[in-house]
Amino acid sequence: MKNIWKCAGILLCLASAVKISYAQNKSLVNTTKSPFAQLSSVDMGNVTWTNGFWADRFKVCRDTMIPNLWRVYTDPKISHAYRNFEIAAGLDTGSHEGPPFHDGDFYKLFEAVASMYASTRDAKLDELMDKTITVIAKAQRADGYIHTPTIIEERKHTGKEKAFNDRLNFETYNLGHLMTAACVHYRATGKTTLLKVAIKATDYLYKFYKTASPELARNAICPSHYMGVIEMFRTTRDPKYLELAKSLINIRGLMENGTDDNQDRIPFRQQTQAMGHAVRANYLFAGAADVYAETGDTTLMHTLNLMWNDVVNRKMYITGGCGSLYDGVSPDGTSYNPNDVQKVHQAYGRDYQLPNFTAHNETCANIGNVLWNWRMLQITGKAQYADVMELALYNSVLSGISLSGRNFLYTNPLNYSDDLPFSQRWSKDRVGYIRLSNCCPPNVVRTIAEVSDYAYSVSDKGLWFNLYGGNTLSARLKDGTPIKLTQTTNYPWDGKITIRLDEVPGDKAFSIFLRIPGWCKGAGIKMAGQPVPQLDTSPGAYSQLNAVWRKGMVIELNLPMPVTMMEANPLVEETRNQVAVKRGPVVYCLESADLAKGQKLFNIALSAQNELKPEMMMIDNSNIMSLTGKADVRNEANWKNQLYKEVSTPKRNAVDVRLIPYFAWGNRGHVGMETWLPLDR
Numbered sequence: 264m265k266n267i268w269k270c271a272g273i274l275l276c277l278a279s280a281v282k283i284s285y286a287q288n289k290s291l292v293n294t295t296k297s298p299f300a301q302l303s304s305v306d307m308g309n310v311t312w313t314n315g316f317w318a319d320r321f322k323v324c325r326d327t328m329i330p331n332l333w334r335v336y337t338d339p340k341i342s343h344a345y346r347n348f349e350i351a352a353g354l355d356t357g358s359h360e361g362p363p364f365h366d367g368d369f370y371k372l373f374e375a376v377a378s379m380y381a382s383t384r385d386a387k388l389d390e391l392m393d394k395t396i397t398v399i400a401k402a403q404r405a406d407g408y409i410h411t412p413t414i415i416e417e418r419k420h421t422g423k424e425k426a427f428n429d430r431l432n433f434e435t436y437n438l439g440h441l442m443t444a445a446c447v448h449y450r451a452t453g454k455t456t457l458l459k460v461a462i463k464a465t466d467y468l469y470k471f472y473k474t475a476s477p478e479l480a481r482n483a484i485c486p487s488h489y490m491g492v493i494e495m496f497r498t499t500r501d502p503k504y505l506e507l508a509k510s511l512i513n514i515r516g517l518m519e520n521g522t523d524d525n526q527d528r529i530p531f532r533q534q535t536q537a538m539g540h541a542v543r544a545n546y547l548f549a550g551a552a553d554v555y556a557e558t559g560d561t562t563l564m565h566t567l568n569l570m571w572n573d574v575v576n577r578k579m580y581i582t583g584g585c586g587s588l589y590d591g592v593s594p595d596g597t598s599y600n601p602n603d604v605q606k607v608h609q610a611y612g613r614d615y616q617l618p619n620f621t622a623h624n625e626t627c628a629n630i631g632n633v634l635w636n637w638r639m640l641q642i643t644g645k646a647q648y649a650d651v652m653e654l655a656l657y658n659s660v661l662s663g664i665s666l667s668g669r670n671f672l673y674t675n676p677l678n679y680s681d682d683l684p685f686s687q688r689w690s691k692d693r694v695g696y697i698r699l700s701n702c703c704p705p706n707v708v709r710t711i712a713e714v715s716d717y718a719y720s721v722s723d724k725g726l727w728f729n730l731y732g733g734n735t736l737s738a739r740l741k742d743g744t745p746i747k748l749t750q751t752t753n754y755p756w757d758g759k760i761t762i763r764l765d766e767v768p769g770d771k772a773f774s775i776f777l778r779i780p781g782w783c784k785g786a787g788i789k790m791a792g793q794p795v796p797q798l799d800t801s802p803g804a805y806s807q808l809n810a811v812w813r814k815g816m817v818i819e820l821n822l823p824m825p826v827t828m829m830e831a832n833p834l835v836e837e838t839r840n841q842v843a844v845k846r847g848p849v850v851y852c853l854e855s856a857d858l859a860k861g862q863k864l865f866n867i868a869l870s871a872q873n874e875l876k877p878e879m880m881m882i883d884n885s886n887i888m889s890l891t892g893k894a895d896v897r898n899e900a901n902w903k904n905q906l907y908k909e910v911s912t913p914k915r916n917a918v919d920v921r922l923i924p925y926f927a928w929g930n931r932g933h934v935g936m937e938t939w940l941p942l943d944r
């Protein structure tokens with residue numbers, strides 16, 4: 264009898280151990296156990312930037328972006344985000360202030376801190392997070408619901424706010440970011456304090472969707488919660504979270520009178536093209552990709568493939584930016600019935616509708632493009648997704664924050680001129696706080712804190728190099744064997760990359776997959792100083808090197824990156840007879856700050872035979888690769904009150920010009936800027 268009890272006791276212990284045992288893998292997006300993802304990432308903190316581009320950005324992120332944004336979010340005179348939690352927790356008095364998605368933005372900043380802690384192990388950050396979690400946990404209702412605008416009103420018994428009463432309340436958006444932040448915090452610290460809050464919140468959401476009417480259930484604007492719920496499943500392995508994520512996709516198909524503004528006019532599986540609000544579209548696509556990674560539901564992948572081809576081949580800017588229109592209508596031009604046509608905010612345009620001065624391209628939509636393509640890359644192992652991810656990162660994501668790390672852009676136009684005789688919403692100078700919609704700043708800061716998590720992946724076959732940059736890697740292959748290496752490079756300013764293997768499993772072969780970017784012709788790879796015979800280095804694919812590797816072996820990858828003049832499909836009417844300049848993954852622009860006095864941006868044209876040369880420069884203490892050379896000048900006639908005039912012949916090679924990376928525009932005061940310049944053939 265005693266033995267039976269002992270046995271049962273062990274079983275009970277085991278049962279409770281199983282119950283509280285969460286996934287041990289510490290990767291940012293944890294696809295380690297996802298049955299339909301080919302790749303998974305290394306643990307947070309495995310990659311340390313050493314020098315070069317991302318080391319510089321990471322340093323600014325650590326020393327300025329995060330401390331500065333934390334100051335902003337905890338100073339109620341600037342932002343009420345943290346104060347709202349304190350009031351909801353009963354620690355302070357007052358009312359909720361700020362947009363309804365303020366909680367979610369605070370969670371994104373919290374995620375940035377947790378990611379930074381994973382890299383730096385700075386005890387002060389850990390302490391800061393512990394203190395903050397106490398307040399967040401206190402603000403949560405006993406049933407798991409947490410949304411400060413509602414909870415503050417409930418404390419006051421005003422009856423003004425009820426849970427999920429208004430779709431514009433962004434509750435699920437906020438909850439989604441809580442879930443993601445909690446998973447990142449758990450993986451970074453091993454602590455379950457915020458995870459427990461997120462479990463209660465996810466359980467609440469699970470119960471809510473079990474009983475809510477479709478009308479109530481559709482109150483899920485801006486779907487960051489798909490990614491959040493799946494990450495909660497990956498952390499806890501609780502099957503009801505997977506069930507919740509699946510039903511969240513299905514419930515979109517049950518809507519009556521849905522809108523493209525909320526991505527629910529058409530059931531997801533019936534969508535044939537990307538339309539409507541671009542942030543919400545890209546978050547939905549990223550979330551659906553997460554659900555696919557767990558379920559292998561091919562009806563989801565079918566739509567994701569249609570969306571990807573539509574966005575990348577017809578609707579994305581050369582910078583990786585998404586959502587060309589401030590306000591669009593949808594479906595555009597397919598119906599005479601005005602009742603069928605809806606106004607859509609910050610929307611994907613029609614195919615090839617890509618204006619430059621009036622491009623919207625919210626920083627969050629461009630980050631959504633990264634989140635979506637990262638998941639597609641993990642699912643498929645196809646380099647085309649890494650290409651888009653890298654393009655967006657270097658151009659339309661980084662453009663959302665100043666080089667100093669203190670100021671932000673909400674929209675990311677490709678051209679800017681003070682001559683445009685109307686003003687558009689949102690400042691075209693970066694600002695410290697975007698008053699009505701500060702969603703982008705914490706989003707871009709967490710993304711920069713987390714770039715190291717995108718650099719490598721592992722699979723059954725070996726180690727994958729997705730993004731290049733000077734770093735050391737100390738990780739484990741999929742089978743658990745340790746690997747250490749040092750990557751030395753000045754990428755993206757230079758295409759030479761040297762990889763030294765510092766620790767390898769010496770007794771067995773595995774593959775190293777080097778990404779050859781889609782833009783790179785003539786890539787070369789050497790192992791131990793010798794070219795590798797019959798190695799496929801085609802652009803837009805991973806080059807596979809298989810060997811029994813030895814400690815100290817060196818791989819040299821050379822990605823030639825000449826200055827390239829780019830043109831758009833002629834159906835993009837806004838860029839007919841214009842060129843954009845690219846070098847490697849970086850898109851360039853011309854700023855009025857680099858023109859001689861009296862010279863106007865509009866008059867500068869580039870010849871297709873242009874020989875622009877790379878030249879390092881400093882802007883606001885950041886090393887930047889500029890391109891210098893000659894440009895042609897057109898008639899400098901005054902266009903005031905004139906719509907048309909005779910064509911003028913350009914003066915050839917008339918002026919010196921300097922182009923700078925697009926992401927670095929607007930860091931030298933208020934300027935005019937052009938990404939697309941007229942071409943003189």
Ligand SMILES: [Zn+2]
Binds near residue numbers: 627703704
């Ligand atoms: Zn935003």
